[in-house]
Amino acid sequence: MARHRSPSGAQADDPDRTAPLRVAAVPSGHRLPAPPAASLRGRATVAAVAAGAVVAAGQTLASAFGADALAPQTVSALVPVADVTEAAATNVAVDAIGGDQLLPEPLALNALDPGAQVDVQNLAKAVDLGRELTRQAAIIDAALSKGAPEAHLYRDLAFVRPAVGRLTSVFGTRWGVAHNGIDIAGPIGTPIYALTDGVVEEAGPATGFGLWVVLRHTDGTQSAYGHVNRMFVDVGEKVKAGEEIAEIGNRGYSTGPHLHLEIWDSDGTKLNPIPWLRKRGIDF
Numbered sequence: 001m002a003r004h005r006s007p008s009g010a011q012a013d014d015p016d017r018t019a020p021l022r023v024a025a026v027p028s029g030h031r032l033p034a035p036p037a038a039s040l041r042g043r044a045t046v047a048a049v050a051a052g053a054v055v056a057a058g059q060t061l062a063s064a065f066g067a068d069a070l071a072p073q074t075v076s077a078l079v080p081v082a083d084v085t086e087a088a089a090t091n092v093a094v095d096a097i098g099g100d101q102l103l104p105e106p107l108a109l110n111a112l113d114p115g116a117q118v119d120v121q122n123l124a125k126a127v128d129l130g131r132e133l134t135r136q137a138a139i140i141d142a143a144l145s146k147g148a149p150e151a152h153l154y155r156d157l158a159f160v161r162p163a164v165g166r167l168t169s170v171f172g173t174r175w176g177v178a179h180n181g182i183d184i185a186g187p188i189g190t191p192i193y194a195l196t197d198g199v200v201e202e203a204g205p206a207t208g209f210g211l212w213v214v215l216r217h218t219d220g221t222q223s224a225y226g227h228v229n230r231m232f233v234d235v236g237e238k239v240k241a242g243e244e245i246a247e248i249g250n251r252g253y254s255t256g257p258h259l260h261l262e263i264w265d266s267d268g269t270k271l272n273p274i275p276w277l278r279k280r281g282i283d284f
Contacts, residue, residue: 143242152281181262210251220266
């Protein structure tokens, strides 16, 4: 018994149907027959359904790139819509099914969910922190670039160890007289570095010190470097932390080559250099 296919593709099982099924010929060019006439409202409804299908299809396709990429995915079919007018398409843009799922344009921070907003804020903070650390590192690198052995950041300024050597005398009374600084022993010619940024106030002969250099810092305090062998700065010159300003010598009243370092407060009071330097990261 012959079996024939219905227009839908299924085989006919009726034994009494032996005549061949006639199927209308499709016009050349594979054109679909024109749909029945519909009103503008009816066309807009069809277009709305189609737009919703597009959104659903896009969401289904997007999920295919997630963890279940290998699982079968269902994609909504989009039925062709004939003669949808421009006006109807314009109306659909607002009321389309799934239209409320479209991202706002432009995308604003408040459009993100709370967790995403926190992530963005943390990222911004991390970027700012990275920039600040880079800036601070640049200050330290500049202070070390002239050969200073050690540098630290204090109140946004670099402070360096003034010379490489051995601490041989501290602040206080010595041999019955006031010793207003500390002594750092080292070979003649050992570099002496500016403790921090400042302006040269003195550079030349000084009673008891032979030659000395005095710097006034940006906060009004001063540092004095005595018994120097040679000076490399002039009065009025601006210097940066770590810049070589002189070298250790044995001039004046001295029992051996060393740097005599004093720290003066903004009112001229002699300060103990040890705690002053320690507060700025430099320890002896």
